[in-house]
Amino acid sequence: MSISFFSLLLSPVNFIGDLLLKLGLSHDAVNSVVWPLIQISIVVLVVTLWVAYATYLERKISAFMQARLGPMRVGPWGLLQPIADGLKLLTKEDFIPEDADRWIFFFAPYIAVVAAFIVFSVVPFGPDWAVITDVNIGLLFVIAVSSVGVLALILAGWSSNSKYALLGGLRSSAQMVSYEVSMGLALIGGLMFARTLSLSGIVAAQASDAVWYLVYQPAGFLIFLISGIAENNRAPFDLPEAESELVAGFHTEYSGFRWSLFFMAEYAAMVVVSAVATTLYLGGWYFPFVHKLETGGFHNLYVLVSALIFVTKMAVILYLYFWLRWTLPRFRYDQLMDIGWKWLIPAALINIVFTGFSVFVVQALDGWGSLRTIESMSQGLNLTATGKLIMIGLGIIGLFITGGFLSLVNGRSRDFNLKSQRRNIRLVNLPSGTPAVASTKETAPTEA
Amino acid sequence: MHQVEIATTKETLLDSPEMVLNMGPQHPSTHGVLRVILRLDGETVIDLDCDIGYLHRGMEKIAENRQYPMIAPYWDRLDYIAAVSNGLVWVETVEQVMGLDVPPRAHYLRTILTELNRIASHLLWLATHALDIGAVTVLLWALREREEILKIFERQFGARLTCHAWRIGGLPNDAYDDFEADVRRFVSNFPRRLDEYETVLSENRIWLSRTVGIGVISAQDAIAIGLSGPALRGSGVAWDVRKARPYAAYADMDFDVPLGENGDTFDRYLVRLEEMRQSRRIIQQAVDKLPEGPVSAKLPKVIKPPAGDYYHSIEGPKGEIGCYLVSDGSAHPYRVRVRPPSLINLQALRQMCIGHLVADVVAIIGTLDIVLGEIDR
Numbered sequence: 001m002s003i004s005f006f007s008l009l010l011s012p013v014n015f016i017g018d019l020l021l022k023l024g025l026s027h028d029a030v031n032s033v034v035w036p037l038i039q040i041s042i043v044v045l046v047v048t049l050w051v052a053y054a055t056y057l058e059r060k061i062s063a064f065m066q067a068r069l070g071p072m073r074v075g076p077w078g079l080l081q082p083i084a085d086g087l088k089l090l091t092k093e094d095f096i097p098e099d100a101d102r103w104i105f106f107f108a109p110y111i112a113v114v115a116a117f118i119v120f121s122v123v124p125f126g127p128d129w130a131v132i133t134d135v136n137i138g139l140l141f142v143i144a145v146s147s148v149g150v151l152a153l154i155l156a157g158w159s160s161n162s163k164y165a166l167l168g169g170l171r172s173s174a175q176m177v178s179y180e181v182s183m184g185l186a187l188i189g190g191l192m193f194a195r196t197l198s199l200s201g202i203v204a205a206q207a208s209d210a211v212w213y214l215v216y217q218p219a220g221f222l223i224f225l226i227s228g229i230a231e232n233n234r235a236p237f238d239l240p241e242a243e244s245e246l247v248a249g250f251h252t253e254y255s256g257f258r259w260s261l262f263f264m265a266e267y268a269a270m271v272v273v274s275a276v277a278t279t280l281y282l283g284g285w286y287f288p289f290v291h292k293l294e295t296g297g298f299h300n301l302y303v304l305v306s307a308l309i310f311v312t313k314m315a316v317i318l319y320l321y322f323w324l325r326w327t328l329p330r331f332r333y334d335q336l337m338d339i340g341w342k343w344l345i346p347a348a349l350i351n352i353v354f355t356g357f358s359v360f361v362v363q364a365l366d367g368w369g370s371l372r373t374i375e376s377m378s379q380g381l382n383l384t385a386t387g388k389l390i391m392i393g394l395g396i397i398g399l400f401i402t403g404g405f406l407s408l409v410n411g412r413s414r415d416f417n418l419k420s421q422r423r424n425i426r427l428v429n430l431p432s433g434t435p436a437v438a439s440t441k442e443t444a445p446t447e448a
Numbered sequence: 449m450h451q452v453e454i455a456t457t458k459e460t461l462l463d464s465p466e467m468v469l470n471m472g473p474q475h476p477s478t479h480g481v482l483r484v485i486l487r488l489d490g491e492t493v494i495d496l497d498c499d500i501g502y503l504h505r506g507m508e509k510i511a512e513n514r515q516y517p518m519i520a521p522y523w524d525r526l527d528y529i530a531a532v533s534n535g536l537v538w539v540e541t542v543e544q545v546m547g548l549d550v551p552p553r554a555h556y557l558r559t560i561l562t563e564l565n566r567i568a569s570h571l572l573w574l575a576t577h578a579l580d581i582g583a584v585t586v587l588l589w590a591l592r593e594r595e596e597i598l599k600i601f602e603r604q605f606g607a608r609l610t611c612h613a614w615r616i617g618g619l620p621n622d623a624y625d626d627f628e629a630d631v632r633r634f635v636s637n638f639p640r641r642l643d644e645y646e647t648v649l650s651e652n653r654i655w656l657s658r659t660v661g662i663g664v665i666s667a668q669d670a671i672a673i674g675l676s677g678p679a680l681r682g683s684g685v686a687w688d689v690r691k692a693r694p695y696a697a698y699a700d701m702d703f704d705v706p707l708g709e710n711g712d713t714f715d716r717y718l719v720r721l722e723e724m725r726q727s728r729r730i731i732q733q734a735v736d737k738l739p740e741g742p743v744s745a746k747l748p749k750v751i752k753p754p755a756g757d758y759y760h761s762i763e764g765p766k767g768e769i770g771c772y773l774v775s776d777g778s779a780h781p782y783r784v785r786v787r788p789p790s791l792i793n794l795q796a797l798r799q800m801c802i803g804h805l806v807a808d809v810v811a812i813i814g815t816l817d818i819v820l821g822e823i824d825r
Contacts, residue, residue, distance in 0.1 A: 066587075066588035067588060067589065163469050167806070239807075246806075326584055328583065329582040329583040329649070329652065329655050330582025330654070330807075331657075331658075332657070332805055332807045334805065335654075335657055414661075418660045422660060422710055425706050425715055425722060426707050427704035427722065428686055428705050429702075429704050429705070431691070432698075
């Protein structure tokens with residue numbers, strides 16, 4: 001009894017597996033049907049909670065930035081606030097405007113939320129059983145599926161029969177299409193090191209090389225992050241829902257639960273981008289020394305700890321999202337397009353060329369004299385300590401080259417250096433006039 | 449006002465690339481109940497028209513049926529952000545018409561409190577302007593600072609927003625006991641806080657690209673339209689009623705007038721920030737020099753100004769608040785007309801907006817710093 005209880009604690013996975021086998025299910029059925037279903041339900045549950053509590057965190061973080069307390073009433077420190085909000089939204093009237101295109105209006109939120117959630121099927125939360133499925137074109141799958149989300153925004157904007165929603169939908173389509181490009185291009189740099197599109201493979205490549213690709217690819221990481229924020233329509237790129245101009249943008253006419261689906265989709269998309277960024281640039285679930293648990297025989301603990309590490313890294317990037325949102329003003333539509341096409345896409349292209357060049361240099365240096373830079377090429381690009389140093393150096397140089405090139409290209413544009421283009425205000429000490437007099441009987445002022 | 453042509457039939461709507469967007473009166477960024485009708489080509493504004501009057505309360509007509517001291521509380525509700533300044537223009541007009549000898553302590557207290565009100569009003573402008581451009585945190589920070597001023601107002605006047613601050617002839621009561629200490633504390637804390645707010649915006653690339661070159665209005669146009677206040681000074685016109693026709697205790701104060709060079713939104717932003725610093729200087733001087741003595745003049749039982757036309761104006765936070773008074777010698781004014789700075793500043797909106805994008809309209813409404821209570825009266 002005590003042993004089985006202990007094994008339940010330490011290896012819940014094996015326990016459940018054994019239980020199912022004992023219930024008379026075949027091995028195949030357990031492995032390819034029941035088990036994935038359990039994984040999916042856990043991921044959906046966890047992600048939904050994560051999304052709900054991301055709103056809580058955002059409200060708390062913004063509150064602390066703004067010298068106030070945030071939600072404090074529902075539960076201790078307002079911890080039950082997201083649940084209360086969810087219940088409130090569920091019970092609200094399901095309102096569809098009279099002249100709206102009913103079915104499109106009806107389905108658009110579902111498209112948004114499905115597109116955002118489906119990506120989690122390939123995200124490696126941890127090693128072994130913490131992945132629902134590992135597709136060998138994982139990264140392409142992520143980009144393809146998450147760009148379906150834009151469809152929901154366009155449809156919502158179009159079907160609402162509202163000008164604000166239409167403008168929001170138009171903005172979002174232009175924005176997401178442009179930033180998708182730079183986002184995809186930025187990923188290529190990292191892929192040159194990982195040499196695989198499988199998300200688990202990318203993490204494994206970083207684990208075997210004992211490095212985070214952030215250090216090889218600082219430029220790529222920045223480009224990816226900026227494009228990701230823009231693609232998620234988050235501040236400072238939250239133009240489709242710019243509340244001060246477009247009221248609420250594409251979801252102006254939405255209310256109640258349908259509105260909350262859009263909200264969930266937005267937060268889930270943020271989690272997706274942070275998950276991809278974590279996987280590709282921050283080493284995914286990999287953290288130094290954690291694999292000692294595995295060699296020590298605590299396999300399931302190792303998986304759990306790794307999953308926690310993954311979530312923590314994601315949380316750091318999510319915090320960055322909140323931080324930016326509550327600090328920066330919003331871009332204008334044309335400026336947003338400028339940044340996408342004149343800054344990020346050239347930067348991503350340069351990054352590809354330069355990363356290719358650096359990989360070539362490191363490979364060419366291998367075996368030059370007594371220099372050894374490459375350890376193995378079997379699982380990603382594994383570099384020796386010297387190779388790593390060279391690559392890190394090249395990464396930093398790449399950052400400067402990208403920055404320099406962009407300044408050269410955009411140096412003559414109006415927005416480049418606004419501060420130095422203008423004259424400043426001046427202070428004058430005017431002479432004091434005669435004190436105001438009472439009557440102006442003879443000169444009656446004209447009506448304005 | 450200029451009329452926007454609205455395509456009404458289906459054919460004209462489909463044929464033209466233009467769209468008419470109705471912004472307001474229920475819109476998050478029109479600062480109340482302003483309705484702006486925009487004609488857009490894509491997102492570019494090609495024409496616009498303002499529809500006002502949703503907050504019309506008939507203040508000027510009401511004033512004709514009230515005795516002179518009874519009108520003052522109505523004036524506080526013109527520009528409810530700057531009730532103290534609005535109240536001042538009415539009582540000063542009547543005082544000057546009556547030739548009352550207002551004691552110097554009252555003048556100094558009026559100077560301190562109207563300047564505090566100017567800071568409060570500018571802080572609220574900063575908060576909403578930054579919010580319109582998307583910097584949400586500045587809103588809460590600026591309101592926190594404004595709160596300090598409102599606390600002083602609450603202790604002095606008993607109200608935070610619609611302070612009935614003045615009586616004809618002076619103040620209803622002397623400053624409360626800790627008044628000087630409170631004001632001094634505010635004065636010493638304020639510059640540091642303002643610098644902090646400025647670091648969030650003034651050097652921010654996004655803020656610069658959203659405000660530089662947006663809503664430019666030349667000095668000639670600004671004068672032609674009749675702009676006043678920071679909107680006029682942002683275009684580089686040196687006109688400040690506090691300097692040109694000093695009232696209250698401004699003749700004794702040493703302060704500078706900030707002038708913009710480019711007449712754009714960023715200049716008006718800098719001008720207002722600098723005005724807050726100058727206001728702080730004025731408050732500092734006024735508190736240091738605050739004389740002792742009574743705070744109210746001796747008043748006749750019934751206030752009956754001599755018959756005639758009178759005009760008096762002060763420099764409100766939004767611009768020149770004027771009061772045109774026609775008296776027939778009775779206890780009621782025959783006609784009162786307010787020169788509302790927000791209404792006149794709003795006339796520049798069309799000229800400033802055409803050719804810009806929808807997002808800029810919001811920024812320009814913000815930079816004009818309008819209050820609908822005063823526009824509609």
